[in-house]
Amino acid sequence: FSGQHAEAIFITALRPHLTKVLTERIRSEAEKAGRKRDDVKILAMLSVVVDETDEKAQAKYAEYLKYQNVEASQGIIGGWSGLDLDQFDEDEALKYVQTESIQSFLTPFTLQDKEREWTRKDIAEHCATGGMGAVLVGSPQTVADQLEHWIDEGGLDGINLAYHVSPGSFEDFVEFVVPELQKRGRYRTAYEGNTLRESLFGEGHKYVDERHPAAKYRGAYAGKPSAADTPARDFLKLALENAEKAEAVGH
Numbered sequence: 001f002s003g004q005h006a007e008a009i010f011i012t013a014l015r016p017h018l019t020k021v022l023t024e025r026i027r028s029e030a031e032k033a034g035r036k037r038d039d040v041k042i043l044a045m046l047s048v049v050v051d052e053t054d055e056k057a058q059a060k061y062a063e064y065l066k067y068q069n070v071e072a073s074q075g076i077i078g079g080w081s082g083l084d085l086d087q088f089d090e091d092e093a094l095k096y097v098q099t100e101s102i103q104s105f106l107t108p109f110t111l112q113d114k115e116r117e118w119t120r121k122d123i124a125e126h127c128a129t130g131g132m133g134a135v136l137v138g139s140p141q142t143v144a145d146q147l148e149h150w151i152d153e154g155g156l157d158g159i160n161l162a163y164h165v166s167p168g169s170f171e172d173f174v175e176f177v178v179p180e181l182q183k184r185g186r187y188r189t190a191y192e193g194n195t196l197r198e199s200l201f202g203e204g205h206k207y208v209d210e211r212h213p214a215a216k217y218r219g220a221y222a223g224k225p226s227a228a229d230t231p232a233r234d235f236l237k238l239a240l241e242n243a244e245k246a247e248a249v250g251h
Contacts (some may be wrong), residue, residue, distance in 0.1 A: 081105040
């Protein structure tokens, strides 16, 4: 579905080579649907802890970890995944379980990562600060190196920046990381256009590409009556009349 319809996709993977598996699959599906591989922009969730030096960044991260609330994290995970984690022992390795909630939430831990077994405690601690993505910690140069590795090896177009503290995490990224990436030619210095789509695809790309399934509907309904049925229109008219009456009574 995403390969056929999406213009931008947020994904989560815990290592760059695992990210590559996802990006290749999505781009292959886009090609099968008659689109180009880069018609879909893919952004991975990452969080960043950065400071002037690696040592300062590590100290900052250690400070953040002091305020983790693993129990609260477990509750949030349960809400997102639809899975009651209390049914598992703290050190029991979690396996994939089909749910009716966000089905992909636990897959980075239960299906994608074959290099370790994630327990209930591991996942709760990992997600307790900075979201469920990987955490990059270090100086501007260290973080920029890591980001380049993720982008290049993972086949990514960018990142979905999660935060540890707000607005501090974003302010630190702007102060320390953006200038370093700009020096390397890896981060824009101006926006190409005025819309989000132009920011993703370049100036002039204000509408979906001609290869997108939605393009065939462009102008198809211009000048035709609204699809809203009569009861809906009548309800809106009645609501406006009642609002006018209420205003008149108030005066």
